[in-house]
Amino acid sequence: MLTGEIRNKVDKIWTDLWAGGITNPLTVIEQLTYLMFIRTLDEKDIETESMEALTGESMSKIFPLNEEGQSMRWSNFKTKDARIIFDTIKDNVFPFIKTISNDKTSAFTRYMEDAIFLIPTPQVLEKIITGLDELYEHEIQDLDMQGDLYEYMLGKLATAGQNGQFRTPKHIRDLMVQLMKPTPDDTVCDPACGTAGFLVSTAEYVRDEFGASMTTEQWDQFATKLVSGFDTDRTMLRLSAMNLMLHSISNPDIDYVDSVSKQNNISNKYSLILANPPFTGTIDATSIHDNLKTVCDTKKTELLFVALFLRMLKTGGRCAAIVPDGVLFGTTKAHKSLRKEIVENHKLEAIISMPSGVFKPYAGVSTAIIIFTKTDVGGTDHVWFYDMKADGYSLDDKRSAIQDNDIPDIIARFHNLEAEQERKAAEQSFMVEKSAIVDNDYDLSINRYKEIVYEKIEYDAPEVILDRLSELDKQIASKMDELRGLLK
Structure with missing residues (x-):
């Protein structure tokens, strides 16, 4: 389960997007998902590099090994100037992930064709990348927590009722x-x-x-x-x-x-x-x-x-x-x-x-x-x-x-x-x-x-109840007399 602190951090990222002019919850989660996906691709290449170091065998990677390809990795661009990050993602990374599947008929390729990068400014993008990176490195390192994060964001989408x-x-x-x-x-x-x-x-x-x-x-x-x-x-x-x-x-x-x-x-x-x-x-x-x-x-x-x-x-x-x-x-x-x-x-x-x-x-x-x-x-x-x-x-x-x-x-x-x-x-x-x-x-x-079992309840006889009410009346009258005495 996500802690209140993590939820607050996610809400802060969400607010930054809203402040940047993206107010449709469906669009917010879509843009955040793109960035989460980009970060995960880099993580997969880091894992592959670790396996290469252990086995000594060369393995295929997601990002091209040339300078341009390596510049598109999250770990390489996240500390750059906000303008460089913005241009890198808009002009290089985003077009790259839209064609990442080798199968041109795959679901991912088909549905990414009309995807649009909508984060409006370098400053907003830098805030979101910093916020996501902090969450992933310090708060949600394991897969279960990452799943919980995604569920929390989807909960915001569903609460807003955008998809009916x-x-x-x-x-x-x-x-x-x-x-x-x-x-x-x-x-x-x-x-x-x-x-x-x-x-x-x-x-x-x-x-x-x-x-x-x-x-x-x-x-x-x-x-x-x-x-x-x-x-x-x-x-x-x-x-x-x-x-x-x-x-x-x-x-x-x-x-x-x-x-x-x-x-x-x-x-x-x-x-x-x-x-x-x-x-x-x-x-x-x-x-x-x-x-x-x-x-x-x-x-x-x-x-x-x-x-x-x-x-x-x-x-x-x-x-x-x-x-x-x-x-x-x-x-x-x-x-x-x-x-x-x-x-x-x-x-x-x-x-x-x-x-x-x-x-x-x-x-x-x-x-x-x-x-x-x-x-x-x-x-x-x-x-x-x-x-x-x-x-x-x-x-x-x-x-x-x-x-x-x-x-x-x-x-x-x-x-x-x-x-x-x-x-x-x-x-x-x-x-x-x-x-x-x-x-x-x-x-x-x-x-x-389903059989409903009714619990039998036994009540006192009417005379007993009336006697109890009479006694309560006497107690109320006595207290009223005490109050009147205090007012004299």
Whole structure:
């Protein structure tokens, strides 16, 4: 977690950009991301040079070895005069990073083509470089802290509501990844990827859990094919590509696609989908892909995306997605047909109800995580329900860290579902038989099945209560008489 001091320093950098005339939060984070990326490229070359010194073998580097190439490295220009730094980045470094990928068709190359360097003056740029360098050298040296820094900046972006989507908090994304346990051999997709949060969490998990034992082929898969993402906002795609490259995904499969439209024909491709698709939106009915309408004929994006997940998964593929509560209990024909499709023709495994404060301060919507496996032949027998009451943060707009946290319990119980069979519906987690779900018209709301236990409270007899009130009246009258005596 970032300390208050680090947050203040980030806020200072943010303020310097605002004072320089860049007031759009999306633009601020985009420009900061460029500079973070430039610094990281230099760090990668420094690591390569260290390896060369250890092994004695020459290795390929990012920056050209000539004088101009070396002048573009962060460590070489950061102490120069502000004007020299500004000209170096604007005229040399920025054009260089736009063409850094050897693959001219790569996501990074495509989405960097229309990137613009917008920092207005040498003085503003010098302040930002000094501030970032201080953070990286003294405050956020390890990768986890760098990730926290990026998350903090993304939080500012989401709070401002610039992209019209809900940014999923990192601890919720990490929860979903730990529930699904992706492996190096998985192909993971987020069809509404935003800034690639789920894909980054996936990459971090795979690297941490399997990095020491992965083969060369698996590392190649990790760098190119492990994760894929789609979005309809080119700025988001640009941030996604850089975010993934900063996490060792050298050639991310990120594409400009309206996922639920006729533009997207992908089916039976991915082994895992992790997503938080757009909520409460509608789109033009004529643009919706026909095979999604066969599952649920609707214009509501939250339903269309779940139908899309079923189509894009290969048989045996798994999905963990965040959906608004309305998807679980909505009474329209489209809502019911989608839930019936999952329960009857695939394997619905779990519904994890989350408190409405999870997305505060920028949204108070109630949501749940739905987990299922695509089978095309059914397989739902029991569905596991969990009533999350706390996620480690307060549920108000401040979202301060607190002790109460159900996430470790959720992970432990999900990976030991056999032990959940005997739990009662009055407990925080429990199993529900498929027959009960069918009888309830495929309603998947946890409140439909949760048993509420009312505690019996015994009250005193009315005569006792009246006697107690009379005694209180006498005490009040006595005190009033004392007060009157003081006034005489």
